[in-house]
Amino acid sequence: MRDISQFYTEINQEAPSSLAQDVGHFNLFVIDELYKGATEKPKMSYNRRTYHKISLIHGRNRVEYADETIEIEEYGLLFSTPRVPYHYFPQDLNQSGFFCVFTDSFIPKTMEGGGYDELPLFRSDHHPVFKLNRPEFEKLSSIFEKMKQELNSDYAYKYDLLRNYVMEVVHFGQKLQPAPAHQSAQNATKRITSLFLELLERQFTLDSPEQRVQLRSPSDFADRLSVHVNYLNKVLKEATELPTSQIINRRIAREAQYLLKETSWNVSEVSYCLGFEETAHFSNFFKRYTGLSPIQYRAVIEV
Numbered sequence: 170m171r172d173i174s175q176f177y178t179e180i181n182q183e184a185p186s187s188l189a190q191d192v193g194h195f196n197l198f199v200i201d202e203l204y205k206g207a208t209e210k211p212k213m214s215y216n217r218r219t220y221h222k223i224s225l226i227h228g229r230n231r232v233e234y235a236d237e238t239i240e241i242e243e244y245g246l247l248f249s250t251p252r253v254p255y256h257y258f259p260q261d262l263n264q265s266g267f268f269c270v271f272t273d274s275f276i277p278k279t280m281e282g283g284g285y286d287e288l289p290l291f292r293s294d295h296h297p298v299f300k301l302n303r304p305e306f307e308k309l310s311s312i313f314e315k316m317k318q319e320l321n322s323d324y325a326y327k328y329d330l331l332r333n334y335v336m337e338v339v340h341f342g343q344k345l346q347p348a349p350a351h352q353s354a355q356n357a358t359k360r361i362t363s364l365f366l367e368l369l370e371r372q373f374t375l376d377s378p379e380q381r382v383q384l385r386s387p388s389d390f391a392d393r394l395s396v397h398v399n400y401l402n403k404v405l406k407e408a409t410e411l412p413t414s415q416i417i418n419r420r421i422a423r424e425a426q427y428l429l430k431e432t433s434w435n436v437s438e439v440s441y442c443l444g445f446e447e448t449a450h451f452s453n454f455f456k457r458y459t460g461l462s463p464i465q466y467r468a469v470i471e472v
Contacts, residue, residue, distance in 0.1 A: 193275030228264035248297035378438035
């Protein structure tokens with residue numbers, strides 16, 4: 170996992186002395202300034218990291234997940250956590266906006282369920298990337314401007330204000346998430362679906378080949394959620410229109426693509442950490458979802 174000090178190396182900036190302190194770190198950058206004098210489009214690779222990042226961008230950009238590409242033609246808002254891997258490709262040098270980075274300890278884990286990346290924005294299988302209109306971009310720009318001014322101030326409690334501004338942007342993003350149809354806040358279907366997706370997603374911070382996902386089958390998840398497997402299947406089919414096994418397998422296939430693309434682990438190591446007993450079974454599974462064997466997939470992305 171890359172830590173926050175490596176981030177500063179990537180963007181050719183001197184790391185603040187405060188990084189050596191055991192406190193939460195926060196910093197903000199103006200994209201125009203980072204692009205000043207640039208002669209080529211940078212590729213912003215996102216490997217799993219120990220910090221969070223929120224980007225407000227104005228420009229043509231492409232965001233790539235293992236299985237999806239999102240084209241941003243003008244305005245976009247991107248949230249990233251150590252659990253959300255993607256690549257961010259600016260399509261030209263005409264870029265502006267802001268981004269901020271902060272460590273886990275910057276946002277205290279006082280909210281229900283944990284910290285920043287336990288919020289509903291990150292619990293579902295939706296990607297936290299949003300296309301914005303101009304009024305939305307301008308409203309968010311004003312919040313980032315406040316962050317910039319506060320960061321440069323001498324106010325003794327400026328980091329308390331900065332936390333509030335960060336959470337204001339997060340809640341803005343949560344409001345952009347489409348609301349589930351015909352479901353109330355207390356609806357059992359919504360609650361079970363949310364818990365299932367959270368359990369599924371939490372398995373995929375795999376930092377070494379020795380780690381292994383533990384929940385692989387619908388019955389594994391049903392046991393953990395203390396519900397009958399038939400009830401779980403019914404709830405998820407109602408909420409997502411997909412069978413439980415297909416939701417699980419799609420997520421495993423997406424993780425397999427990430428690991429093959431972003432790590433040097435061999436195929437048997439990837440197979441093991443994703444819960445397959447035989448590498449051949451993993452290869453067949455991967456080919457069924459991508460049309461390529463793991464070795465063929467790696468060969469294609471390395472071209």
